[in-house]
Amino acid sequence: MADRHPAAGAAAVAAGTSAAAVPGAAPAPGDAAGFADWVRPHLAAMARLAARLAPHADRDDVVQEALVRAWTKRRQYEPGRGSASSWLLAITADQSRRARRRSAASTVRPVAEPAADGDGGLDLARALDRLSARQRLAVDCFYYAGLSVAETAAVMGCAEGTVKSTLSDARARLRPLLEVTP
């Protein structure tokens, strides 16, 4: 008689869990469909990140190119170096940068005007444009794309502590621009 889980007979595992997370459940490694299953749980975050980091590029195209990149490098994925989501998001960030460079020549992004809102503070979108590139990246990843600190660290190529301090600096920079009290 094989061991049984102590919760034998309890409610079944919650429905709707992804087969992609099941070791052995995904199709063959040479099978692109199996890879698609594996990445599917991370697609929403990848798409959000692409939309934030390459706002003038075709979001879905950036995601697809990131998937191609991940596909070619999939045997080099090392969970010990980070989660699958961090790995995929870092690749997405890289593809987003490429896309942004490509689109930069044809798209002129309006420069943030220093004009203030009626109450003297900048609106949030304009205030975000006043952040440094690193601060903006951290804010985009953490607050907007909804990434964890660890995932943001993977995207930024830095330690988690650096992400936290960068976010703190960004908030400090935004505070007077938005005229909010600490």
Added chain:
Amino acid sequence: MTDVDRLLTEDGARWRSLQPAPPEPDLTRLARRHRPGWQPLAAAAAVSMVVAGGVALAATWRSPDPVAPAGDGAASPGDEVVRDGDRVVGQGFVVALPGRPFQLCTPSGGVRVDVYPEPVPEACPIAVTVTGLDLDRLSKRRERDGAVWGSARVEGVYRAGTLTVTRQEDFVEPPRADVTAPDRMPCPEPAAGWPRQPDDMSAALARLNQAVNRNAAEYNGPWVLYPYGWHLQDRSNRKGTEVYAVGTVGDVAAAERALREVFPAEQLCVTRVTWSKAAMDAAASRLRSPQARRVGIGTPFPDVLGDRVVAEMSVLDQAASQFLAGVTEGRVVAEPVLRKAG
């Protein structure tokens, strides 16, 4: 939460709620680069053991040195086949679902699963049932919704698909490969170095893929190599330069002449292989068959520049061994989770 924190959190949530659904993976794009990246041959050779006349047995992350057979080519096929009552060792992913036997799973798709993120796993389709396992001692243990999963290194007695554990230890982390390191190149570096690829190689790569597919009995690939390494952000020192490799079972010079007609880019590398795409696909197809599943063979991995086809399985028992011996004359490499103990 400060006011700025709250503002950002709320605005971020509002922005996310307005985002359209993400795209589905475009399989046709993936198929353009259907082959995996370079696996260091030196590393593969160091842990592989070719068994004359039978199947080859490869050590992998699931069986790092202490539990891998100390093979140097001297073993015979029978030495590696596990029979009922044999003592076996191995390590891997363990999942215990409510009301189900504990499982030591056969990994999927070459993806390491010693750390597994949420959500809760489901039962593994290819696995060994495990008894005598202490779930509280799992490495990187996770628990949710009544399910427990993690990793373990186990030793015990194998009988009829069940492992009775007599010794349980922490999962042993295998050596990590440096994913940013330069690939070992099968082609000599041009005098001026490999040039960086244009931003868009898609049309040329499509032609190269078509050429390979038209001559699948001769060619294999293409796959991407990074001669100067790869880094997400760092592009210095030529990092990220791509070379597109194609293998041939025939004459390399003739193949290169033919392929340059459709892919004149300097980034082409043609090298000699023993597995053509057609042979590799045929072997992989046999390994995905219902017969293969019945003998406990999991996902095959066509490793192009490793020039091998790998079959993942829980244990190389007699049935699996006999099946593999009948696939491409025993050239398939077995990667069992459990191996015979010392």
